[in-house]
Amino acid sequence: MNANRIDMLREQITAVLQPTTLEIEDESHRHAGHAGAKSGMGHFRVKIVSERFEGLRPLQRHRLVYGAVAELMKTDVHALSIDARTPEENGTASP
Amino acid sequence: MTISERIKEQLNEFPVLLYMKGTPEFPQCGFSAQVVNALKSCSKRFAYVNILEDPELRQGLKDYSEWPTFPQLYVNGDLLGGSDIAIQMYESGELQKLLDELE
Numbered sequence: 095m096n097a098n099r100i101d102m103l104r105e106q107i108t109a110v111l112q113p114t115t116l117e118i119e120d121e122s123h124r125h126a127g128h129a130g131a132k133s134g135m136g137h138f139r140v141k142i143v144s145e146r147f148e149g150l151r152p153l154q155r156h157r158l159v160y161g162a163v164a165e166l167m168k169t170d171v172h173a174l175s176i177d178a179r180t181p182e183e184n185g186t187a188s189p
Numbered sequence: 190m191t192i193s194e195r196i197k198e199q200l201n202e203f204p205v206l207l208y209m210k211g212t213p214e215f216p217q218c219g220f221s222a223q224v225v226n227a228l229k230s231c232s233k234r235f236a237y238v239n240i241l242e243d244p245e246l247r248q249g250l251k252d253y254s255e256w257p258t259f260p261q262l263y264v265n266g267d268l269l270g271g272s273d274i275a276i277q278m279y280e281s282g283e284l285q286k287l288l289d290e291l292e
Contacts, residue, residue, distance in 0.1 A: 152270060152273075152274045152277065153268065153269070153270050153274060156256075156270060156271065156273070156274065157255060157256070160255075160256065160257050160258075164257070167257045167258075172258075173220065173258050174258070175272075175273055176273050177273075
């Protein structure tokens with residue numbers, strides 16, 4: 095189930111943002127017992143490095159990510175912690 | 190009054206407004222608690238609304254701000270962000286600066 099969710103997140107984020115780095119971590123266990131966890135929806139931490147973030151403020155970057163996973167936010171994902179960087183900010187820009 | 194009119198009215202009234210789960214004394218979510226702590230550390234007054242008590246407002250805000258989760262922190266009517274952004278701005282000192290400039 096959780097592996098599936100990570101796959102789904104990976105697929106949708108990749109389709110929209112073509113990231114050079116994408117790390118997804120399931121943190122649902124850290125929120126067990128809290129109100130949002132009862133729905134069975136998950137908490138995930140994502141680190142995304144993408145050129146699409148260039149020139150965008152954090153708010154706009156997070157909106158892009160939420161937009162990419164909008165359907166999952168309704169059914170499977172309760173909360174996302176987002177670390178959104180450009181390749182340059184991440185120190186991985188290609189010359 | 191429609192939901193978006195209610196939201197606009199609240200945002201007009203309070204320059205620093207946190208839509209959160211629970212209250213500052215009893216946050217119902219760790220992310221909401223983190224933003225409350227950041228705001229408290231800035232030693233500025235802020236208003237809050239407990240969206241768990243108002244399902245209509247909760248859904249209305251998601252549509253209004255095109256932001257699917259809570260907490261949501263607004264300054265001068267503009268969405269600053271959720272907990273990731275608020276905490277990041279607190280740690281970099283930007284949040285304090287922004288709140289200082291309000292006065």
